[in-house]
Amino acid sequence: MFGKGKTCHFAAVPERYLAECNLVVLGVMGSGKSALTVKFLTKRFISEYDPNLEDIYSSEEMIDHQPVMVKVMDTADQDGPVNCERYLSWASGFMVVYSIDNMQSFKGCQRYLEALALHRKAIHLDVPVLLLGNKVDMERYRQVSKSEGASLAARFGGQFYEVSACLDFLSVQRVFHDAVREVRREADRSPLFPPLCRGEDRPLVGISSAHTFTTPCYKELPAPATAKLITVKSSRAQSKRRAPTLTLLKGFKIF
Numbered sequence: 316m317f318g319k320g321k322t323c324h325f326a327a328v329p330e331r332y333l334a335e336c337n338l339v340v341l342g343v344m345g346s347g348k349s350a351l352t353v354k355f356l357t358k359r360f361i362s363e364y365d366p367n368l369e370d371i372y373s374s375e376e377m378i379d380h381q382p383v384m385v386k387v388m389d390t391a392d393q394d395g396p397v398n399c400e401r402y403l404s405w406a407s408g409f410m411v412v413y414s415i416d417n418m419q420s421f422k423g424c425q426r427y428l429e430a431l432a433l434h435r436k437a438i439h440l441d442v443p444v445l446l447l448g449n450k451v452d453m454e455r456y457r458q459v460s461k462s463e464g465a466s467l468a469a470r471f472g473g474q475f476y477e478v479s480a481c482l483d484f485l486s487v488q489r490v491f492h493d494a495v496r497e498v499r500r501e502a503d504r505s506p507l508f509p510p511l512c513r514g515e516d517r518p519l520v521g522i523s524s525a526h527t528f529t530t531p532c533y534k535e536l537p538a539p540a541t542a543k544l545i546t547v548k549s550s551r552a553q554s555k556r557r558a559p560t561l562t563l564l565k566g567f568k569i570f
């Protein structure tokens with residue numbers, strides 16, 4: 316299990332004021348989805364994960380002086396974008412990951428982008444999509460050029476980043492925070508985005524419309540069928556405390 320720690324609460328901000336942003340991380344096996352997710356949540360790079368586990372992690376973040384509960388679904392698709400329903404209807408935004416040292420993973424992520432384009436068209440909402448070229452530390456084995464990544468992202472109307480789960484934390488954090496910013500922008504821009512973010516029965520109090528955003532609820536939101544919700548301490552809070560021992564997927568421990 317990952318993240319037994321209790322949630323960190325920002326002292327001055329009652330929980331009911333937190334907006335939520337559901338991010339889904341997609342990509343073929345081995346592209347680094349779990350590594351990026353764990354890096355964002357814990358500032359650490361862990362090299363092995365159970366590829367079959369699909370979990371949702373949540374972390375309270377302060378982004379542009381606004382608190383937000385970021386929920387990250389680390390998906391575990393075996394065969395590309397099939398049975399996507401569990402995350403399509405849940406997501407506020409998507410992050411599609413490939414590995415710059417693996418052309419197959421780049422081709423694989425195009426299938427995700429196509430599926431997401433269809434989804435966006437179907438619901439008439441520009442749910443933000445970010446394309447991430449991971450493993451830039453593997454530059455000398457690069458198979459996908461930066462311009463190929465950028466032009467693919469542009470083709471599908473998404474932001475493009477190159478990152479590495481095993482290099483600096485801030486670059487990874489920036490990508491996740493930018494995803495939240497994109498979701499906020501879209502929520503502000505589109506009257507079709509539902510007006511308030513609604514967590515599990517969280518009272519909808521005190522959130523001005525300028526800062527509200529949520530899952531595109533074009534239909535009833537089922538809880539993702541196969542995912543567990545795991546709450547971890549925010550990375551910011553964690554850095555201020557003595558690092559706890561976290562037991563990771565597959566029983567790996569980090570300190």
Ligand SMILES: Nc1nc2c(ncn2[C@@H]2O[C@H](COP(=O)(O)OP(=O)(O)OP(=O)(O)O)[C@@H](O)[C@H]2O)c(=O)[nH]1
Binds near residue numbers: 348391392
């Ligand atoms: N060098 C390097 N290796 C990475 C990076 N990110 C992930 N890896 C390695 O790539 C392998 C796959 O990473 P995962 O995070 O498990 O990839 P995933 O996309 O979650 O894979 P599945 O769980 O199989 O879907 C692991 O051995 C990681 O250690 C990175 O930025 N740089």
